[in-house]
Amino acid sequence: MSSDLRSRRGCDACRKRRRKCDETHPACKACGSRGLVCRYPEINIRLEGVRNRPRRPKAKRKSPSSHGHDTPASIVVHLDQSELNNSPSSLRICPEPMIPCVDDGPDSQSPLSLAALETPEHSAQSTDGSIVDLSFGIMHPDLDDYEDDDDSDNHEQPDVWILDDRHSGAISRALPAGNGEDIAYTFFLNYLCRIIQASEAWGNAYRRLAVMAVKIPALRDTIISCATEYMHCQGRISTYVNITRRQKALQSLQQALVQISDTADLPGEGGLVPRHGQHGAEDSVSHADTLLAAILLQVASVSFAGEKAHLHVTAAYQLFERLGYSQHPVTDFVPTLLVHRFAMIEVASSILQNRRPRLQPSFWLFKIQDACEEADFSLQQLTGCPQRVLAFLAQASHLTADVADNRDVVSSATWDRAEGLECDMRNYAEHLRNRCPGAFDQGTENDVAHGQDDPDEGTLLLKVNWCWLLMAMLVLQRRVFKDRTDSGRVQQTVAKMIHLIKTIPPTCGVGSSLPLPFFLMSREVIRPEDQAWVRQYHKESLSTYANPVRRTMFTLTEQIWARRQQKAAAHNPAMRFDEEIEKLEKEQHPIIF
Numbered sequence: 001m002s003s004d005l006r007s008r009r010g011c012d013a014c015r016k017r018r019r020k021c022d023e024t025h026p027a028c029k030a031c032g033s034r035g036l037v038c039r040y041p042e043i044n045i046r047l048e049g050v051r052n053r054p055r056r057p058k059a060k061r062k063s064p065s066s067h068g069h070d071t072p073a074s075i076v077v078h079l080d081q082s083e084l085n086n087s088p089s090s091l092r093i094c095p096e097p098m099i100p101c102v103d104d105g106p107d108s109q110s111p112l113s114l115a116a117l118e119t120p121e122h123s124a125q126s127t128d129g130s131i132v133d134l135s136f137g138i139m140h141p142d143l144d145d146y147e148d149d150d151d152s153d154n155h156e157q158p159d160v161w162i163l164d165d166r167h168s169g170a171i172s173r174a175l176p177a178g179n180g181e182d183i184a185y186t187f188f189l190n191y192l193c194r195i196i197q198a199s200e201a202w203g204n205a206y207r208r209l210a211v212m213a214v215k216i217p218a219l220r221d222t223i224i225s226c227a228t229e230y231m232h233c234q235g236r237i238s239t240y241v242n243i244t245r246r247q248k249a250l251q252s253l254q255q256a257l258v259q260i261s262d263t264a265d266l267p268g269e270g271g272l273v274p275r276h277g278q279h280g281a282e283d284s285v286s287h288a289d290t291l292l293a294a295i296l297l298q299v300a301s302v303s304f305a306g307e308k309a310h311l312h313v314t315a316a317y318q319l320f321e322r323l324g325y326s327q328h329p330v331t332d333f334v335p336t337l338l339v340h341r342f343a344m345i346e347v348a349s350s351i352l353q354n355r356r357p358r359l360q361p362s363f364w365l366f367k368i369q370d371a372c373e374e375a376d377f378s379l380q381q382l383t384g385c386p387q388r389v390l391a392f393l394a395q396a397s398h399l400t401a402d403v404a405d406n407r408d409v410v411s412s413a414t415w416d417r418a419e420g421l422e423c424d425m426r427n428y429a430e431h432l433r434n435r436c437p438g439a440f441d442q443g444t445e446n447d448v449a450h451g452q453d454d455p456d457e458g459t460l461l462l463k464v465n466w467c468w469l470l471m472a473m474l475v476l477q478r479r480v481f482k483d484r485t486d487s488g489r490v491q492q493t494v495a496k497m498i499h500l501i502k503t504i505p506p507t508c509g510v511g512s513s514l515p516l517p518f519f520l521m522s523r524e525v526i527r528p529e530d531q532a533w534v535r536q537y538h539k540e541s542l543s544t545y546a547n548p549v550r551r552t553m554f555t556l557t558e559q560i561w562a563r564r565q566q567k568a569a570a571h572n573p574a575m576r577f578d579e580e581i582e583k584l585e586k587e588q589h590p591i592i593f
Contacts, residue, residue, distance in 0.1 A: 011038040174214050180241070181224050185210070188227040195230075195545060196300060198384035198513035199461050205337050205377045209293060212285075212334075218249075218256040222294040222301065225249035229304035233546035246305070253298065256291050257315070285334045292319040293334065296341050299591060306548025309591045313349055316342055317358050329364050337382070339365060344383045345593045347394050348516055351475060352591065354582045356401035357394055366391040383593075384464040384513025388428055392472040395421050400479040418480045425473055432469065436462040440499060460510045463500050470497045471517040474524065482578075485524050485564065497521040498530060506541040515541075515592050519553040523560045523581075531561060549592055556584060 010021020013031050021028050027038045175182040193206035213219035225245045232242040295316045302309040320326060325339050343365050350357040359366070365379075365387065380386045385393075399421070402414050433439070436459065474493050477483045483490050501518060504511050518541075522534045538554050560581055567577045 013038065175220075181245070184224045184227040184231065184245070185214075185220075187231060188223050192227050192230055194509060195512045197382055198464065198510050199381045199457060200509065201457060201461075202377050202381055205333070205382060208333070209337065213290070213293075216290050218252045218294045219290050219297070221245075221249040221252040222297045226297055226301040226304065229301050230546070233304055233548065246301070249298070249301070253291075253294055256287070256294070260288055260291055260319075285332075286323075288319055288323055289334050289338065292316060292323065292338050292342075295319065296338065296345065299345055299593060303549045303591055303593065304547055306552060310349070310353075313345060313591070317346070326359065326363055337377075340379045340382050341593075343390060343394075344379070344385065345591065347390060347397060348593055349591045350397045351393065351520070352516075352585060354400070354404075354479075354585050357397050359394065361395060361398055363394070366394045380461065380465060384461065384510055385468040386465050389465065389468045389472055392421065392425055392428075392469070393475065396472055396475045396480060400475070403480055403482075418476065422473075422476055425469065425476070429469060432462065432466055436466065439463055439466055439503075440496065457508075457510060460504055460508060463504055464510050464513055467497055467500050467504075467514060467517040470500070471520050474520060478524070478578075486526060490524055491526070494521055494524050494530075498525075498533070501537065502533075506537060507544045511541075512545060515545075515547075515550060515553070519550075519557060519592075522554075522557045525561075526564075553592065559584065 010019075010023050011028055011031060014021035014028060017030075019030060021030065025038070031038045175185055189207055189210055193204050193210065194200065196206050197204050209219075210223050213223055225248070228237055228242050228245045231237040232239065295312050299309045299312050299316075302312065320338075320342050323335075325335060325342075330336050330339055343359060343363075346357055346359055378387065379390060383390075395417075399414065399418050403410055406414070439462070470493050474490065474497075477487075477490050477493065478485070485491075497517065498521070501514065501521075504514065506514075518537070522538075525531050525534055534557070538550070542550060563580065564577065
């Protein structure tokens with residue numbers, strides 16, 4: 001983009017629209033003509049690096065040819081074929097040399113900025129047919145601010161990671177070499193996909209999707225960006241490389257959204273890309289499927305960046321409806337993965353944001369179907385949440401919205417549905433108790449704490465199932481029946497969840513699926529010793545899952561604790577307090593998946 005169209009110190013509206021601002025006060029010409037009030041930032045918006053240090057004077061730019069090749073790898077990797085350990089500390093990645101900067105030219109890619117919702121550039125359809133920019137709400141600083149940043153000159157270097165590529169070498173070699181993207185892809189295949197999925201008892205669906213995505217630009221760039229965001233959270237890659245790949249993924253995604261809007265690519269109307277079936281036979285999947293997969297993975301990428309993804313969920317819902325997935329059950333691999341992931345994101349975000357789910361109670365996945373858990377990969381394998389519990393959560397979320405819409409007089413039909421749902425939950429709890437009889441045995445958590453108990457993944461997954469069910473009960477008790485936090489049954493539910501989570505090491509594979517139950521439970525903790533344990537568990541989790549959204553969620557938890565203590569001291573009504581918490585949640589727009 002030419003410099004005459006870029007506004008680095010203008011008002012927020014001009015910066016979002018990527019237009020030159022005349023910087024007049026109280027309103028610039030562009031905003032004045034539209035009747036808007038100008039807001040000028042007090043400081044430049046910056047995406048901070050993982051360490052605070054004084055900025056070095058910028059060195060003179062070097063041409064790419066001076067490095068001996070066009071684009072050096074963004075990270076240097078030592079491959080160790082003798083070690084195969086999928087923990088973060090086992091992946092050896094040395095500090096990276098920077099990608100050389102090139103002068104902005106008419107053909108160079110410029111950063112995506114915060115475009116206004118009505119801007120038709122880089123768009124997707126919204127619920128009313130208007131334009132939605134998926135980069136809205138995502139920070140896009142100028143790359144010039146980071147082009148000479150290099151974290152490799154820090155005195156304290158991070159521990160070296162060992163990256164084993166024996167299972168992904170052929171895939172990563174199919175990517176363009178020399179810019180480090182193959183390393184990010186290998187990182188996703190070997191490690192990150194295990195965090196996104198709860199259990200690998202039947203294989204990893206996201207690894208299988210990544211193998212299919214090598215020749216699909218929007219999905220491939222999203223996977224690379226997702227891996228790079230996570231590596232940046234761990235302090236393993238520079239801010240410049242992270243922003244560059246994030247922008248590339250967004251541009252690929254926006255271009256694909258525009259193309260599908262123009263071509264009306266629907267299932268059965270062509271536009272197919274190859275994929276590999278379960279037994280190696282080549283199959284096909286529509287561009288709309290791959291685009292929906294990219295958007296849903298972008299939710300994870302944006303979550304790793306600590307930013308808002310509600311517009312991604314809106315765009316995903318439009319594609320979800322367009323593909324007809326809300327109307328008819330699916331059985332193929334990709335559609336099943338997409339339905340499971342979108343349903344979980346939608347229900348979880350509706351609970352976190354106190355809104356009604358877009359998916360109706362009649363949605364086929366919300367119907368009780370035992371066969372769903374017997375598939376090659378089930379919902380509980382993907383998310384840790386059984387299909388029945390997801391149905392309970394969806395019903396509880398709709399009931400919460402019904403109660404909120406009729407605060408003064410709640411109909412008897414609503415209470416009957418709530419009581420019936422509670423009965424169904426207790427019946428399913430008996431089913432889980434029969435499958436995992438020792439889940440609440442006294443002393444189990446002490447054995448785990450001292451390393452005396454090493455349960456298999458199946459047992460741990462059942463305990464995670466328990467946590468999700470108890471969370472659904474907690475939502476029903478607090479938001480539908482309006483039980484107080486200090487009520488007996490709420491605190492009994494909290495105590496059971498604490499006991500279960502203590503028996504699940506935060507660094508184990510299935511532990512990656514616990515953040516939502518953990519944080520919803522943490523808000524209801526009132527005992528100081530339990531609050532201290534919550535802080536410690538959160539700290540231990542961050543050492544493995546460096547996700548900024550976890551920090552945001554815990555900050556909100558601390559705010560809730562502080563306000564509850566203030567309200568208790570002032571003897572203010574609890575209902576008013578719950579309304580304040582709802583307001584805080586809606587302001588945060590957190591999405592944990």
